[in-house]
Amino acid sequence: LMSLGGLAIAIGMVADGAIVVVENIVSMMRDPANRALTRTEVALRATREVARPVLFSILVIVAVMLPLFSLQDIEGKMFKPMAMTIIIAMASSLLVALTVVPSLAAMLSSRRPETKGGNPVVRGLIAIYDPTLRFALRNRLAMALIALAFLAGAGFLIPQLGTEFLPPLDEGAFAVNVVRLPSASLDASKDQATILEKMIMAAYPEVLTVVSKTGRPVIAEDPMGPEQNDLVIMLKPKEEWRPDLDREKLIEGLQEVFAKMPGIRPSFSQPIALRVNELVSGVKSDMAIKIYGDDIDKLRELAEEVAPLLSGVDGAQDVAVEQTSGLSEIQVVPNRPKLALHGLNISHINEVVGTAIGGKVVGHLYEGQRWFGIQVRYPASARNSKEVIERIPIESATGSRLFLGDVASVDLVETPAQVSRDNSRRRLMVECNVRGRDLGSFVAEAREKLAPLEKSLPDGYFLEWGGQFENQERATKRLALVVPVALVLILLVQLSALRNIRSTMLVILNLPFSVVGGIGVIWLADMHVSVSVLVGLIALFGMAVQHGTVLVSFIDELRTRGMSIPEAVREASIRRLRPLLMTKLTSVLGLIPILFTAGPGSDIQKPLALVVLGGLAFTTLLNTYVVPALYGWFHGE
Numbered sequence: 001l002m003s004l005g006g007l008a009i010a011i012g013m014v015a016d017g018a019i020v021v022v023e024n025i026v027s028m029m030r031d032p033a034n035r036a037l038t039r040t041e042v043a044l045r046a047t048r049e050v051a052r053p054v055l056f057s058i059l060v061i062v063a064v065m066l067p068l069f070s071l072q073d074i075e076g077k078m079f080k081p082m083a084m085t086i087i088i089a090m091a092s093s094l095l096v097a098l099t100v101v102p103s104l105a106a107m108l109s110s111r112r113p114e115t116k117g118g119n120p121v122v123r124g125l126i127a128i129y130d131p132t133l134r135f136a137l138r139n140r141l142a143m144a145l146i147a148l149a150f151l152a153g154a155g156f157l158i159p160q161l162g163t164e165f166l167p168p169l170d171e172g173a174f175a176v177n178v179v180r181l182p183s184a185s186l187d188a189s190k191d192q193a194t195i196l197e198k199m200i201m202a203a204y205p206e207v208l209t210v211v212s213k214t215g216r217p218v219i220a221e222d223p224m225g226p227e228q229n230d231l232v233i234m235l236k237p238k239e240e241w242r243p244d245l246d247r248e249k250l251i252e253g254l255q256e257v258f259a260k261m262p263g264i265r266p267s268f269s270q271p272i273a274l275r276v277n278e279l280v281s282g283v284k285s286d287m288a289i290k291i292y293g294d295d296i297d298k299l300r301e302l303a304e305e306v307a308p309l310l311s312g313v314d315g316a317q318d319v320a321v322e323q324t325s326g327l328s329e330i331q332v333v334p335n336r337p338k339l340a341l342h343g344l345n346i347s348h349i350n351e352v353v354g355t356a357i358g359g360k361v362v363g364h365l366y367e368g369q370r371w372f373g374i375q376v377r378y379p380a381s382a383r384n385s386k387e388v389i390e391r392i393p394i395e396s397a398t399g400s401r402l403f404l405g406d407v408a409s410v411d412l413v414e415t416p417a418q419v420s421r422d423n424s425r426r427r428l429m430v431e432c433n434v435r436g437r438d439l440g441s442f443v444a445e446a447r448e449k450l451a452p453l454e455k456s457l458p459d460g461y462f463l464e465w466g467g468q469f470e471n472q473e474r475a476t477k478r479l480a481l482v483v484p485v486a487l488v489l490i491l492l493v494q495l496s497a498l499r500n501i502r503s504t505m506l507v508i509l510n511l512p513f514s515v516v517g518g519i520g521v522i523w524l525a526d527m528h529v530s531v532s533v534l535v536g537l538i539a540l541f542g543m544a545v546q547h548g549t550v551l552v553s554f555i556d557e558l559r560t561r562g563m564s565i566p567e568a569v570r571e572a573s574i575r576r577l578r579p580l581l582m583t584k585l586t587s588v589l590g591l592i593p594i595l596f597t598a599g600p601g602s603d604i605q606k607p608l609a610l611v612v613l614g615g616l617a618f619t620t621l622l623n624t625y626v627v628p629a630l631y632g633w634f635h636g637e
Contacts, residue, residue, distance in 0.1 A: 013061060013543065013590070014089050016583040017054040017097035020550055023579040024050045025105040030112065043106035051098060053553035056497030057546035058094045062087050063489035064542035067482040068535065074166075074276065075475045075531045078604070086539070122578055129624070133573055136625040137566065143629040147513060147622065154516040161519070162438025162528035165472035167603045170247070171270040174233040174254070177284050179265045179320070182327040182417035186226035189214045192261065193229045199257050200233060206241045206250065208234040225417070232271055248435070267318040268433060283467040285318065285431035286439065289450070292425045293461035296416055299428040300324060302461065305453060306430045313446045315437035322429040327417040330386055334408045342407065343397025349408060356392050357383045386412050429466070438528040443469050475531045479538075486538055487511065490545055497549060503556055506627060506634045507548040510619055513626075514544035517618030518611040525610055532604050536611035543612065544619040547583060551576050551623055555631060565632050573628045584620050588613060 025046040028034050034042050068083040069076075136143050178196070180189065193212040200210050210233050215226040224230070233254070251268055258266040267285055278284050289306055293299050303321045311319045334349050354360065359377035382388050390405030404410065420427055434442045443465060454463050465473075490511070494504040518537050522529065554576055558568035594609040 013086075013546075013587055014093035015586045016546065017058055017093055018101045019582045019586065020050050020054055020579045021047055021097050021101050022105050023582070025102065026109050027575070029109040035111075039106045039109070039111070043102045047098065047102045049557070050550075050554075052497060053550045054097060055094065056493055057549045058090050059493050059497075060490055060545045060549065061090050061539075061542040063493050064486045064538055066489065067485045068538065070482055071478055072474065074471060075478075078166075079531070079535050082535075125577065125581070126574060129577055130574060133570065133625065133628065136629045137569065137632075140629045140633060143626050144633075147626050150516045150618070151512060154519040157519055157523045161522060163440030163472065163476075164438050164528045164530045165468045165475065166530050167527070167532060167607055169270065169273065169603050171272055172235050172237075173271055174231075174235070174251070175269045175271045175274040176229075176231040176233065176254070176258070177267045177269070177274070178229040178231060178258070179267075179323055180227040180263055182225060182227050182323065182325075184227035186215060189226055189229060192264070193231065196229075196231060196258070196261060199260070200231075200254065203257050204250065204253065206236050206245065208236045210234070230274075251435075265320055267320060267431070283429065283431060285320075285467060286433045287443065287465070287467040287469050288429045288431045289446075290422065290427050290429050290464040290466050291461065292422070292427045292464065293458070294426060296324065296419060296426060296428075298458070298461070299426060302453075302457070303428045303430050306450065306463075309449050309453065310430060310432055310446055313442060313449060315434050315442050316446075317433045317435045319430070319432040322420070322431065324416050324418055324420075324428060325414060327415055328412055329415050330389060331411050331413045331415075332389070332404070332408050333411070338407045342400075342402060344394070344407060349394070349404075352392065352394055353404070357389070386410050431467070439469055439472060440528075472531075476534075479531070479534050483534075483538065486541060490541065494545065494549065498553060498556065500556060502634045503552050506631060507545055507552050509627070509630070510544040510548045510622060511541055513622050514540050514615045514619045517614040517616070519614075520618070521610045521614030522607075527607050527610070530607060532607045533611050536608035537615070539608070540612050540615035540619075543587060544615060544622075547580055547619065547623050548627060550583075551580065551627060552631070555628075565635060569628045569631050573624065577624065580620075580623060584616055587616055 025043050028042050028046040029039070034045075037045070065083040065087050068079050071079055178193070180192075190212075193214055197210040197212060200207055210231060212232075213230045215228065216224045235250075254268070255266070258264065269284065269286075274284055289310065291299050291302050291306065293302070300321075307319055307321050310316055332349075332353055334346055336346075339345060339349070355376065356378045359375045361373040361375050363374040365372045365374055377383070378392075382392075390403060390410045392404040394402045394404055394407065396402055420429075447465075450463070457463070491504065491508060494507055495501070498504050498507070515537060518533070518540055522533060527533070551572060555568050555572040558572055559565065563571065591609045591613055594605050595613075
């Protein structure tokens with residue numbers, strides 16, 4: 001799915017090189033000064049003039065995509081295909097732009113001089129751009145201050161933006177994990193799940209169907225006991241929902257339905273999200289606090305202190321302590337003095353109890369080539385309670401008849417339902433879902449509330465944060481290393497392309513200012529900063545530098561022909577206006593379809609596309625006004 005998203009992004013960029021080449025060939029074909037040259041000679045000269053900036057502008061895109069291959073786990077599996085798609089598409093477009101496109105342009109371009117004023121659209125744009133460009137060149141300080149004001153505004157907005165691992169996907173279904181006491185039987189869990197299915201279907205016509213899974217099969221990816229159900233609630237298309245019902249209201253209504261069933265604890269998620277969370281971090285909720293230590297009772301005590309603190313954080317939903325108790329069992333403890341009095345030993349008691357309750361194979365039944373073990377044990381009525389087990393007969397060494405209760409204590413005790421471990425350490429989890437706010441600020445507030453408790457933990461006990469936050473923290477740390485690498489690659493490519501440190505720094509100026517547009521769109525769209533947004537910013541870095549390279553390299557080229565800096569700046573800006581606007585427009589048109597896609601996966605692609613669109617809009621203004629205005633400053637004029 002993300003490779004298709006990468007293709008949508010690349011569609012807008014693959015034409016950039018060809019646009020610049022064709023525009024330059026067409027301009028030179030119509031230039032009366034080139035009348036003496038053949039079509040092939042004009043095409044070759046025009047292609048050579050822009051080949052270097054086109055080559056290195058595409059190399060910049062490739063360079064910023066390379067660090068994405070260092071991403072790990074879920075984010076790596078999602079964004080590596082996108083990076084690969086963009087790299088292959090850009091490499092192919094470079095080959096076509098420098099070989100096929102010049103040949104076709106040489107054959108198809110008209111050599112007639114352009115009519116007075118040229119294309120009416122371009123003429124209108126230049127009529128507006130020329131005086132505004134002159135104003136920008138005369139007021140360089142004002143342009144710089146305006147750009148810095150936008151940059152400061154973006155810096156002010158960044159701390160106010162929420163953070164999350166990935167945007168929440170709307171899978172068109174809910175997955176509800178229902179937990180009961182560990183002593184619940186398989187049949188009771190199945191019957192209760194059937195009743196819940198009927199209640200949900202009757203309460204909400206928006207529900208297409210409900211399917212439940214109880215316990216686990218012989219081979220399963222999750223260790224669910226018979227006391228647990230996974231209910232998958234499939235929803236009808238939103239067009240068929242009642243007008244006053246949305247996703248949040250539906251969740252609230254379903255919670256009321258589950259509340260009518262006593263003795264259960266539901267946790268709401270989605271089918272794919274539930275499985276991904278469970279497989280990656282062992283957590284079925286959005287977030288979990290893992291408490292590590294040695295004593296299972298102490299872990300339970302600490303978890304009971306953590307749960308109410310976590311419930312008090314705004315946005316916490318479905319807070320629950322991992323169920324480790326509530327399982328009852330009958331415990332048989334032999335009385336050694338009494339056993340010795342009757343001439344018995346522990347192994348004798350174990351054999352009798354094991355045969356009576358667990359069963360013992362005493363022979364085999366053969367049917368052709370198949371054989372079956374013959375097992376003997378007491379009927380269920382003689383082994384289903386403490387009293388009847390105490391009446392199990394035992395023969396002493398002298399041949400007298402005793403009861404099990406005469407030589408052992410039989411008690412009904414509560415034992416741990418499960419003991420979980422991570423890295424050989426016992427641990428207990430407190431899980432919760434986060435709704436109505438971003439995950440990053442939720443964890444920050446929760447950490448602040450839990451800080452006093454964490455400082456008072458006994459020796460050998462500590463807390464860890466898991467779930468989606470664990471993925472977010474890992475991805476953020478990786479991107480904190482990846483982004484500087486991308487910036488270094490951009491700098492090296494620019495130095496190779498422009499061979500001028502001042503021009504290179506002017507082009508690099510696009511990078512912080514390209515973030516301004518992306519941050520502004522995130523804030524206006526009320527989105528959170530996620531891995532999708534960060535990857536979009538990385539892609540935006542390459543696109544912003546690509547367009548700046550084409551303009552600055554042409555200014556440098558005109559200066560080598562003898563033009564002064566003001567003349568070269570104005571001439572290059574006007575002559576490159578059309579190709580720059582065309583390349584930006586193709587990039588925008590390539591991203592627009594992503595904004596109107598629907599279904600699972602679109603929630604991840606839309607933030608990426610919005611960030612790139614916002615950044616392109618701002619860098620367009622930057623490259624058409626601010627970069628020309630500052631060129632003289634950077635070159636000492």
